[in-house]
Amino acid sequence: MIATIAAETFQALDPAIMEFPFERNYVESIVYVSLYVSLTAVALSTMVSLPIAMLVGFAEFPGKRFVIALVNTGMGLPSVVVGLAVLFLVSNQGPLGTLDLVFTKEAMIISQFVLATPVITGVSLAAVTGVEEGVRDAAYAMGGTRLDIALVTIKEARYGIVTGVLAGLGRAISEVGSVLIVGGNIAGADGTAITRTLTTAIQLEARQGRFELALVLGAILLTLVLFVNAVVLRFGGGRI
Amino acid sequence: MSGRLARADQRSLNDGIAVSNLSHGFDDAGVLEDVSLSVESGEILAVIGPSGTGKTTLLELLAAFYRPDDGTVRIDGTDIWTLSERDRLATRRRLGMVFQEANLFDATVRRNVSYGLHVRRGWRERLREWRSRLFGGSRTPAVTEALEAVGLGGAENQAVASLSGGEAQRVAFARALAYDPDFLLLDEPTSDLDPRNTAVIEEAVETARSRGLGVVVATHDMHQAERLADRVAVLIEGRLIEVGPAERVFTDPDDPRAQRFIDGELVYSAGENDD
Numbered sequence: 001m002i003a004t005i006a007a008e009t010f011q012a013l014d015p016a017i018m019e020f021p022f023e024r025n026y027v028e029s030i031v032y033v034s035l036y037v038s039l040t041a042v043a044l045s046t047m048v049s050l051p052i053a054m055l056v057g058f059a060e061f062p063g064k065r066f067v068i069a070l071v072n073t074g075m076g077l078p079s080v081v082v083g084l085a086v087l088f089l090v091s092n093q094g095p096l097g098t099l100d101l102v103f104t105k106e107a108m109i110i111s112q113f114v115l116a117t118p119v120i121t122g123v124s125l126a127a128v129t130g131v132e133e134g135v136r137d138a139a140y141a142m143g144g145t146r147l148d149i150a151l152v153t154i155k156e157a158r159y160g161i162v163t164g165v166l167a168g169l170g171r172a173i174s175e176v177g178s179v180l181i182v183g184g185n186i187a188g189a190d191g192t193a194i195t196r197t198l199t200t201a202i203q204l205e206a207r208q209g210r211f212e213l214a215l216v217l218g219a220i221l222l223t224l225v226l227f228v229n230a231v232v233l234r235f236g237g238g239r240i
Numbered sequence: 241m242s243g244r245l246a247r248a249d250q251r252s253l254n255d256g257i258a259v260s261n262l263s264h265g266f267d268d269a270g271v272l273e274d275v276s277l278s279v280e281s282g283e284i285l286a287v288i289g290p291s292g293t294g295k296t297t298l299l300e301l302l303a304a305f306y307r308p309d310d311g312t313v314r315i316d317g318t319d320i321w322t323l324s325e326r327d328r329l330a331t332r333r334r335l336g337m338v339f340q341e342a343n344l345f346d347a348t349v350r351r352n353v354s355y356g357l358h359v360r361r362g363w364r365e366r367l368r369e370w371r372s373r374l375f376g377g378s379r380t381p382a383v384t385e386a387l388e389a390v391g392l393g394g395a396e397n398q399a400v401a402s403l404s405g406g407e408a409q410r411v412a413f414a415r416a417l418a419y420d421p422d423f424l425l426l427d428e429p430t431s432d433l434d435p436r437n438t439a440v441i442e443e444a445v446e447t448a449r450s451r452g453l454g455v456v457v458a459t460h461d462m463h464q465a466e467r468l469a470d471r472v473a474v475l476i477e478g479r480l481i482e483v484g485p486a487e488r489v490f491t492d493p494d495d496p497r498a499q500r501f502i503d504g505e506l507v508y509s510a511g512e513n514d515d
């Protein structure tokens with residue numbers, strides 16, 4: 001729906017912008033690739049991050065501080081380095097070479113997953129450890145199992161966790177370096193995006209001097225992020 | 241009763257909670273030492289003593305929060321730490337506990353009070369419950385009844401954030417009653433409450449006793465212990481120095497330190513030695 005609105009808005013703009021070398025659904029396909037890659041990566045990251053945050057938050061094990069330091073370091077990972085590492089991983093010589101993932105959406109998902117996971121884990125960890133011990137004690141005293149107590153903790157930390165997921169989505173969707181390296185910014189022969197995202201398209205259009213189009217794509221990106229924030233704010237009861 | 245007998249409650253109950261020679265500590269610091277006491281169904285035992293003397297640790301051991309360093313915790317004659325995890329869970333679910341703080345979940349009153357019932361349901365039932373809540377929800381009689389018992393009938397849909405401190409503690413009490421436990425463990429349940437809220441909770445405790453529940457209430461409020469308890473145990477510096485019928489402990493305790501504590505002359509802080 002957003003992609004359609006974006007495309008219609010785009011068509012209503014200055015005819016100069018419409019001097020456009022691609023098909024009509026070019027913008028739609030870019031929005032689709034951006035959303036597909038980022039949302040899939042963030043969904044996978046959340047599934048991995050939450051159990052890690054619970055485990056690191058509440059279990060005592062040797063090397064726990066090291067793991068926390070690792071997570072915090074990961075929050076500042078340079079995206080081009082991640083892109084390079086993932087490219088090595090999926091290239092012909094890499095351990096995942098047989099899967100033929102170079103310049104595919106799947107490779108982009110892997111790189112965004114690597115970038116988003118430390119962010120979601122770090123913020124979720126802070127949120128779950130911030131839940132008062134008394135609340136967990138109450139759940140235990142009422143006959144809760146370990147799983148019940150974990151669910152109560154997640155529920156109590158929900159606003160913090162959602163903030164973490166949003167931060168992860170922000171990191172993923174606004175990312176340029178790694179998706180450019182592993183995705184290749186490819187548009188197909190039919191003029192639609194294959195691995196081109198909003199960010200890589202903005203970079204391309206700006207480089208080719210089509211600043212108006214780059215600005216329009218930037219506005220779409222901002223609108224998307226704003227829309228996601230508004231949805232979360234609505235369901236979070238305005239508490240974020 | 242002789243002084244020796246008054247310091248140890250060695251009843252081995254087949255219908256109640258009994259701890260024997262219980263010792264426990266944290267990080268090499270002893271908190272409880274060689275404590276033996278019991279409470280049977282339909283009885284209120286008050287554990288009195290100054291703050292920091294081990295009352296909370298004792299209640300947490302009764303509720304199986306952790307395994308004691310030494311000694312046993314028996315419920316209806318069975319040592320809970322010899323049970324499998326599954327059986328211990330079933331035993332734990334016979335207990336209700338109220339803490340000094342309300343410790344409510346950030347949800348509605350109903351969600352809080354129904355939590356004990358919720359965790360006792362299988363996943364399929366939980367899913368059905370979730371679906372029914374999504375489409376308007378149905379009332380659970382046990383939740384309504386528990387809230388009415390603490391004078392909060394009709395508050396089911398209120399958010400806990402809108403409750404006063406006294407109301408929150410009453411919800412915490414209703415939460416422990418809703419799933420119909422056999423025993424209630426109350427840790428200073430009214431220490432932060434005004435007289436009106438205190439009276440409501442005390443009335444609910446007496447009702448629970450009349451329904452046959454065994455109640456252990458830890459308190460430093462001597463008047464509350466005198467009003468409520470059938471039996472009283474005096475805990476000083478992690479040691480049980482006196483236990484017996486409330487009337488006798490308050491009027492003629494065997495241990496002079498118990499008398500001094502009851503008279504308000506003996507005030508301990510954690511780590512301080514007596515005498």
